[in-house]
Amino acid sequence: MLAALLLGISACYGAGEAPEQEATGAVSAGLDLYSGIPQDGVVLGDPGAPITLVEFSDLRCSHCRDYALEVLPVILDRHVRTSQVKLVFRNLTFLGPGSVQAARMAAAVGAQDRLWEFVDRFFxxxxxxxxxxxxxxLLRIASELPGVDAARAMAQRDSGEVAQQLEAARAEATRLQVHGVPALFLSRQGEGLRRLRLTSMSPEPISRAIEQLLRAPRPHG
Structure with a gap:
């Protein structure tokens, strides 16, 4: 059974919290992290990947931003591009009206299968x-993404599809007792979600947990 890692990094909680210190990692766009990776709405990666990594995030959360800029690129290279893992993004709105505004736009861009690029550029x-x-x-960010119809995304922010996506994320967070972000969960095909408790803003604990789950025997019965 996958051992839970001890919670050791800060998280964002509650409505009204402002972003904190700037990310310590590189903030230049660099190479296109998502080029060639299959994307379908909130899902990134090979649909047949044996492991799913679910991320709960708030776009106003500075710790979520640090995770996206410092940790996620390594996970993409090691595990997503190798078809070991697919990612699922669950956008929460803990931190007030700005969170809601950004989440709606991200979801609308996600309807054009560019959610992950939008989130990366936003952070x-x-x-x-x-x-x-x-x-x-928000219009500026969407307009900078190749293949995105920014005007259409702006018009779809208040659509039922967007509302349904954000409500589904909220409901799943409630079910899983997510009270702060970033929050990560791993699952293997046919098995339930297991919470991954980060010890640092580093990809290594996540990589170890993924490798451990890949090697773990499946439960009988």
């Missing part, structure tokens, strides 16, 4: 500029 801009969340900013 990079926040780390560099600490820009207020406005329609102008």
């Amino acid at each position: 990079r801009i926040q780390a560099r500029e600490r820009a207020p969340i406005t329609d102008e900013l």
Whole structure:
């Protein structure tokens, strides 16, 4: 059975909290992290991957931003591109109206299968500029993503599809007792979610947990 890792990093909690210190990792866009990786709405990676990594995040959370910029690129290279893992993004809105505004736009862009690029670009801009969340900013980010119809995404932010996606994330977070973000869960095909408790803002504990779950014998019966 996968051993839970001890919780040792900060998380964002509750409504109204402002983003904290800037990310310590690189904030330049660099190589296109998502090029060539299959993407379908909130899911990134090979649909047949044996392991699923579910991330609960809030786009106003500085710790979620640090995870996206410092940890996630390594997980993508090691485990997603190798078809070991697919990722699922669950967008929560703990931190007030700005969280809701950003989450709606991310979901609308996700309807065009570019959610992950939007989230990455959003976090990079926040780390560099600490820009207020406005329609102008959200339109700018969407417009910078190849293949995205930014005007269509803006128009779809209040759609039933977007509302349903965010409500599903909230309901799953309630069921799993997620009270702070980032929150990560691993599962193997045919098995339930297991909470991954991070010890540091490092990819190594996550990689070890993935490898351990890949090697673990399946329960009988």
